[in-house]
Amino acid sequence: MYRLAYLDWLRGLACVLMFEVHCYDSWLRGAARHGNFFGLSQFSGTLPAPLFVIIAGIACALLTDRLRRKGIAANAIASKTIKRGAQIFALALLFRVQEFVLGWHYSPWTDLLRVDILNLIGLSLVLMGIVNRLTQSRRANALLAAAVALAISLSTPLLWTTHQPRWLPWYLESYINGVHTFGVPQSWLFPIFPWAAFAFAGLVIGFILTSDWAETHPDRAVARLGIAGVAIFLLSLLLNLQPIRVYAVHDYWHTSPAFFIARVGVVLAMLWGAYAWCRWGFGQRGFSPLIQLGQTSLLVYWVHTEFVYGRLSILPKNKQGIAVATLGLLVITIAMVLLSMARTRYKGRGAEIAGWFHRGHEKAAATGD
Numbered sequence: 001m002y003r004l005a006y007l008d009w010l011r012g013l014a015c016v017l018m019f020e021v022h023c024y025d026s027w028l029r030g031a032a033r034h035g036n037f038f039g040l041s042q043f044s045g046t047l048p049a050p051l052f053v054i055i056a057g058i059a060c061a062l063l064t065d066r067l068r069r070k071g072i073a074a075n076a077i078a079s080k081t082i083k084r085g086a087q088i089f090a091l092a093l094l095f096r097v098q099e100f101v102l103g104w105h106y107s108p109w110t111d112l113l114r115v116d117i118l119n120l121i122g123l124s125l126v127l128m129g130i131v132n133r134l135t136q137s138r139r140a141n142a143l144l145a146a147a148v149a150l151a152i153s154l155s156t157p158l159l160w161t162t163h164q165p166r167w168l169p170w171y172l173e174s175y176i177n178g179v180h181t182f183g184v185p186q187s188w189l190f191p192i193f194p195w196a197a198f199a200f201a202g203l204v205i206g207f208i209l210t211s212d213w214a215e216t217h218p219d220r221a222v223a224r225l226g227i228a229g230v231a232i233f234l235l236s237l238l239l240n241l242q243p244i245r246v247y248a249v250h251d252y253w254h255t256s257p258a259f260f261i262a263r264v265g266v267v268l269a270m271l272w273g274a275y276a277w278c279r280w281g282f283g284q285r286g287f288s289p290l291i292q293l294g295q296t297s298l299l300v301y302w303v304h305t306e307f308v309y310g311r312l313s314i315l316p317k318n319k320q321g322i323a324v325a326t327l328g329l330l331v332i333t334i335a336m337v338l339l340s341m342a343r344t345r346y347k348g349r350g351a352e353i354a355g356w357f358h359r360g361h362e363k364a365a366a367t368g369d
Helices: 005-027 036-046 048-069 074-102 109-113 117-134 138-160 170-177 192-209 212-216 218-241 257-280 289-295 297-308 322-346 350-367
Strands: none
Touching: 005 036, 005 048, 005 257, 005 289, 005 297, 005 322, 036 048, 048 074, 048 117, 048 138, 048 192, 048 257, 074 109, 074 117, 074 297, 117 138, 117 192, 138 170, 138 192, 138 257, 170 192, 192 212, 192 218, 192 257, 212 218, 218 257, 289 297, 289 322, 297 322
């Protein structure tokens, strides 16, 4: 996979923020959950999901452009993207099965059909593969992706309220607006509307980064994206102060297109900061835990969840003070970095490791041990 260090660094930062949100949410007891500390810790939870989804879109654009430059056929490129999306979606379903089995006796069967972020990223990759196949030029791809992102964002308030597709079974409607079994959309789920819009926004960003001018002037290209991010964030605040009443129900923090562009703006500014830190700061000097985490984000997402929310939680849930929960967060973070390092070190060495165990077995058999 085509990688850029600052994208891995930013993805790693998203992992750490995710650990923080999950650990405090799972472990803090009642009194600690009502202060400013908990509120601020959960406010940072608005960042990891957009970061993961937008970076998935950027990575899709980078890979698509690289394969095109190699002369790979358009159908083959689309097939590769769609297959990768299908694989991630299958892993999302497997993850839900794992959580259901490990939570036997207290997890409802409906959790098997919950729409989580892995489901969303998998489906978004499938959709991006299809959209990229419709056009062949980088500029046309970026324009079409921007149109799709805008259409998803503008449709979200309707599909969550006045035009909710209640005629669909809940497990299908949930992929549209995240109703799950509750009859009304749930803000903690990751349906296509609005979340796939972030993937297509990332696709636009990725095609901008692969333009001929951007590859010749990368510093200026990322800086311009960062400045654009600040500008659209300010625009979002202005729109919220004087909202245009287009929709019957206005919900800035969940469905508003203004909030969508605000989060895209924040991610663009963070992209600029990550680039500067890795380009001129200490981001790539020596070992970087964040880059390491970013290279194995799927693995650490999968594993940490069970040790924070599941039966294997390293601390009793909803019973800890801030100090103990913070210590647990530190332990989880260090453990995930070590796991990531092990994954990187032994990736692709399955046959070698199996052979080592086989030789050890043969030696033990020969010596009678």
